[in-house]
Amino acid sequence: xxxxxxxxxxxxxxxxxxxxxxxxxxxxxxxxxxxxxxxxxxxxxxxxxxxxxxxxxxxxxxxxxxxxxxxxxxxxxxxxxxxxxxxxxxxxxxxxxxxxxxxxxxxxxxxxxxxxxxxxxxxxxxxxxxxxxxxxxxxxxxxxxxxxxxxxxxxxxxxxxxxxxxxxxxxxxxxxxxxxxxxxxxxxxxxxxxxxxxxxxxxxxxxxxxxxxxxxxxxxxxxxxxxxxxxxxxxxxxxxxxxxxxxxxxxxxxxxxxxxxxxxxxxxxxxxxxxxxxxxxxxxxxxxxxxxxxxxxxxxxxxxxxxxxxxxxxxxxxxxxxxxxxxxxxxxxxxxxxxxxxxxxxxxxxxxxxxxxxxxxxxxxxxxxxxxxxxxxxxxxxxxxxxxxxxxxxxxxxxxxxxxxxxxxxxxxxxxxxxxxxxxxxxxxxxxxxxxxxxxxxxxxxxx
Numbered sequence: 001x002x003x004x005x006x007x008x009x010x011x012x013x014x015x016x017x018x019x020x021x022x023x024x025x026x027x028x029x030x031x032x033x034x035x036x037x038x039x040x041x042x043x044x045x046x047x048x049x050x051x052x053x054x055x056x057x058x059x060x061x062x063x064x065x066x067x068x069x070x071x072x073x074x075x076x077x078x079x080x081x082x083x084x085x086x087x088x089x090x091x092x093x094x095x096x097x098x099x100x101x102x103x104x105x106x107x108x109x110x111x112x113x114x115x116x117x118x119x120x121x122x123x124x125x126x127x128x129x130x131x132x133x134x135x136x137x138x139x140x141x142x143x144x145x146x147x148x149x150x151x152x153x154x155x156x157x158x159x160x161x162x163x164x165x166x167x168x169x170x171x172x173x174x175x176x177x178x179x180x181x182x183x184x185x186x187x188x189x190x191x192x193x194x195x196x197x198x199x200x201x202x203x204x205x206x207x208x209x210x211x212x213x214x215x216x217x218x219x220x221x222x223x224x225x226x227x228x229x230x231x232x233x234x235x236x237x238x239x240x241x242x243x244x245x246x247x248x249x250x251x252x253x254x255x256x257x258x259x260x261x262x263x264x265x266x267x268x269x270x271x272x273x274x275x276x277x278x279x280x281x282x283x284x285x286x287x288x289x290x291x292x293x294x295x296x297x298x299x300x301x302x303x304x305x306x307x308x309x310x311x312x313x314x315x316x317x318x319x320x321x322x323x324x325x326x327x328x329x330x331x332x333x334x335x336x337x338x339x340x341x342x343x344x345x346x347x348x349x350x351x352x353x354x355x356x357x358x359x360x361x362x363x364x365x366x367x368x369x370x371x372x373x374x375x376x377x378x379x380x381x382x383x384x385x386x387x388x389x390x391x392x393x394x395x396x397x398x399x400x401x402x403x404x405x406x407x408x409x410x411x412x413x414x415x416x417x418x419x420x421x422x423x424x425x426x427x428x429x430x431x432x433x434x435x436x437x438x439x440x441x442x443x444x445x446x447x448x
Contacts, residue, residue: 039176042157046150046177050184053127053149054142060135065314076312082137082302089136090295093357094288096129104129105148108140108361109276109354112182112400118148120156129358137317139298139349140359143185147360150181191412195405253381254390254424261376261387262394262428265369266435268343269398272351272368279355294356298349305345309338316346319359320367327367331374331384339375343368361399369395389414389421394432403433 064085069077096104102122118126130145154177158170175196183192283290306313315323327334334342350364373391377384389410396406407422407429414421 035172038157039173039180042154042173042177043180046153046180047184049149049153050146050181053131053146054185057131057135057142060131061318064135064137065317077314079303079306079313082299082306082313082317083296084299085136086138086295086299086302087292089133089138089357090292092132092136093129093295094291096125096132097291097358098288100125100128102126104358105144107276107280107355108144108357108359109273109280112144112147112360112362118151120152120159123148123152126152126358133295133357134318134359137299137302137313138295138357138359139302139317139319139346139353139364140357140361141185141319141321141363143182143360143362145359146181146185147178150177150179151175153177186409191405191409194408195400195402199402199405254383254386255427257376257379257382258386258390258424258428259431261373261382262390262431263435264376265372265391265394266398266432267439268347268372269365269368269395270436270439272347273354273399275348275351276354279352281355283356291356294352298352298357301345301349301352305341308341308345311338316342316349319363320346321363324363324367324370327370327374328388331377331388334371334374336375336378339371343371343375346371362396365395365399366392369393369398385414386421386424389425390428393425393429397429397433398436401433401436403429406433 065077065081069075069081093104102118102125105118105122105126126145126148130142134140134142134145151174154173155170158173179189179192179196182195183189186192279294283294302313302317305311305316315326346364346368350361350368353359353364354361369391370388371391373387373389373394374384375387376382377387392413393406393410396409397403400406407426410425410429411422414425
């Protein structure tokens with residue numbers, strides 16, 4: 001009671017603490033400075049772990065889809081190659097999902113994070129599920145397993161501390177570990193940090209407190225990751241587009257076609273994600289058997305692409321990083337019919353994988369969006385580079401629900417040519433985000 005009277009009788013005490021004062025006090029506190037230092041130190045082992053994780057994944061992928069077919073006398077993987085490969089992936093994943101701690105990670109249809117961070121006990125299952133199935137052709141990316149590696153290593157570091165850690169600091173460290181890990185595959189700390197800003201939805205003080213450790217760990221991790229890759233010469237396969245079609249300034253035609261194209265991309269990805277939710281519900285019972293069946297269904301989609309187009313099934317398999325690079329460099333190597341077949345087969349395989357396999361949802365969505373954008377570039381007034389740019393931005397915004405992050409990612413992927421495309425990229429990102437939200441809300445209402 002006395003404290004309450006004192007607070008009401010003293011005007012100065014009645015004034016709320018200013019956000020600037022709170023932020024300054026937090027930044028100058030000894031505990032927060034120690035947290036920043038720990039995050040910088042964490043960036044190094046997390047980056048090295050991610051480097052070897054991604055390098056091993058790419059070596060296994062190369063062996064399955066290139067070296068082994070060549071050893072058997074094929075110039076490329078034959079049309080039937082995905083069937084035994086995905087069947088094997090399902091047989092490996094089924095016991096991981098049903099028997100190992102953490103079930104090999106969360107279902108990617110629930111997003112990148114999937115709720116609670118992955119701890120050290122769940123990490124072996126996540127690593128096994130990713131390294132044993134992604135190289136076999138599962139239509140998912142490495143981003144979610146990498147975030148799990150970063151989170152688990154950060155939490156493991158917390159457990160080595162002698163004193164009991166602050167729960168808030170533990171949460172920051174888990175987020176920092178995930179951010180440092182995802183920054184390695186997204187090409188640096190900028191996209192990962194913007195993702196934290198947009199996804200956190202926090203007030204200014206809390207946002208800065210969370211963002212600074214993520215920036216430091218991401219920058220340290222990206223430096224180590226890139227430098228170690230140059231030193232060893234191993235492939236790390238970050239999401240990047242080394243070659244692009246000739247750049248042109250967007251005009252009225254690009255916007256007139258770009259907006260409906262962004263709506264189409266959001267619709268296609270939302271439908272595929274809905275397939276993922278239905279698949280997840282179906283695999284919630286008789287999980288082991290149905291996981292194998294889903295993996296085989298993914299293989300059928302990939303084989304169908306090869307049969308219908310007379311092209312390699314590898315183009316529709318895996319995360320889509322390599323195919324995205326080839327599509328950006330030589331967009332005219334694909335006919336419109338081949339692009340449409342790629343979109344349908346990839347979207348079906350991705351939707352099934354979202355609800356049954358383990359991995360990240362972003363990379364395959366980026367390929368689907370880019371393929372739709374380039375397929376639409378044949379329309380009068382829509383250029384190839386604008387089609388590619390809007391496709392990347394719209395796809396990322398549709399699947400992540402983060403339009404700012406998606407626009408930044410598209411700008412960094414396009415590189416020096418992105419300045420001219422920036423208005424179109426932002427417009428496509430916002431349009432796709434709004435469309436996806438409206439479609440999901442309608443589906444939720446119909447479901448009730």
